[in-house]
Amino acid sequence: xxxxxxxxxxxxxxxxxxxxxxxxxxxxxxxxxxxxxxxxxxxxxxxxxxxxxxxxxxxxxxxxxxxxxxxxxxxxxxxxxxxxxxxxxxxxxxxxxxxxxxxxxxxxxxxxxxxxxxxxxxxxxxxxxxxxxxxxxxxxxxxxxxxxxxxxxxxxxxxxxxxxxxxxxxxxxxxxxxxxxxxxx
Amino acid sequence: xxxxxxxxxxxxxxxxxxxxxxxxxxxxxxxxxxxxxxxxxxxxxxxxxxxxxxxxxxxxxxxxxxxxxxxxxxxxxxxxxxxxxxxxxxxxxxxxxxxxxxxxxxxxxxxxxxxxxxx
Numbered sequence: 041x042x043x044x045x046x047x048x049x050x051x052x053x054x055x056x057x058x059x060x061x062x063x064x065x066x067x068x069x070x071x072x073x074x075x076x077x078x079x080x081x082x083x084x085x086x087x088x089x090x091x092x093x094x095x096x097x098x099x100x101x102x103x104x105x106x107x108x109x110x111x112x113x114x115x116x117x118x119x120x121x122x123x124x125x126x127x128x129x130x131x132x133x134x135x136x137x138x139x140x141x142x143x144x145x146x147x148x149x150x151x152x153x154x155x156x157x158x159x160x161x162x163x164x165x166x167x168x169x170x171x172x173x174x175x176x177x178x179x180x181x182x183x184x185x186x187x188x189x190x191x192x193x194x195x196x197x198x199x200x201x202x203x204x205x206x207x208x209x210x211x212x213x214x215x216x217x218x219x220x221x222x223x224x225x
Numbered sequence: 226x227x228x229x230x231x232x233x234x235x236x237x238x239x240x241x242x243x244x245x246x247x248x249x250x251x252x253x254x255x256x257x258x259x260x261x262x263x264x265x266x267x268x269x270x271x272x273x274x275x276x277x278x279x280x281x282x283x284x285x286x287x288x289x290x291x292x293x294x295x296x297x298x299x300x301x302x303x304x305x306x307x308x309x310x311x312x313x314x315x316x317x318x319x320x321x322x323x324x325x326x327x328x329x330x331x332x333x334x335x336x337x338x339x340x341x342x343x344x
Contacts, residue, residue, distance in 0.1 A: 050277075052277075053273060053277065053302070055292070055299040055300050056249075056250065056289065056299065056300055056301060056302040057250060057269075057273055058297075058299055059292055059296035059297065059299025059300060059301060060249065060250045060251045060296070060301065061251075061269070062295075062296055062297050062299065063251075063293070063295050063296045064251055066295055084269045087268035087269050087270040087271070088268075088269065088270035088273070089270070090268075090270065091268075091270040091271060091273075091274045092270070092274075095274065
């Protein structure tokens with residue numbers, strides 16, 4: 041939970057907020073018992089999630105918008121294929137699921153920039169770039185032009201580029217786990 | 226003219242003002258809840274993010290103090306109300322008083338059911 045809190049907080053507030061919560065957890069543990077204190081601590085940490093999610097997603101508004109768009113497209117493609125059940129729909133369901141999962145993974149990475157999540161997200165970008173290329177190539181060689189596929193392929197490619205841009209600009213999270221006291225102002 | 230403050234921002238600024246030199250994240254949360262300003266339990270995340278936002282706006286300033294052993298040596302951030310914060314609080318209060326002037330009596334006697342079906 042402390043590690044989750046570290047990931048949720050900005051560099052500026054990391055030590056001070058965790059310090060406040062740790063101090064109160066200790067006081068509660070002495071007063072009401074360890075289990076009560078741990079449950080309280082977990083709930084307090086979780087209370088940061090919605091605020092951090094809104095703040096970080098609005099900070100990366102363009103990437104968030106592309107993720108929401110591709111997630112909606114993926115869900116729509118999946119629902120349509122499931123309803124129509126044309127030959128080979130199982131494979132296309134997998135593609136739709138991949139698109140949705142990658143969008144959700146990218147949004148999770150924005151909220152919780154843990155190393156594992158970043159690596160998975162970057163690996164996922166390779167998958168969506170490949171899907172975008174495959175879709176674009178398929179449309180170009182198909183006599184029946186499907187404009188919406190080109191649009192989704194373009195959105196996936198932009199999402200991948202923006203994801204790399206955001207990850208490369210983020211500071212490594214490993215350094216923030218040290219318990220150093222910030223300099224006095 | 227200072228920006229008008231939201232209800233939660235007012236609660237936090239007033240808590241910082243009340244606590245004077247002892248205003249840090251948890252004490253602000255406790256004071257805000259104790260003041261009875263909100264009937265619901267306040268989320269710690271909301272309080273800390275509001276403190277940050279108010280500091281960015283220049284209504285609060287903060288200083289760090291060295292951490293105690295019970296905090297694992299982590300620093301504590303204390304907040305103080307600035308002159309801009311006082312202006313914003315006064316401005317907001319004046320605006321609310323102006324908006325409410327003469328409306329309170331009407332609200333007391335207001336009966337929505339009286340107007341149902343008149344349109």
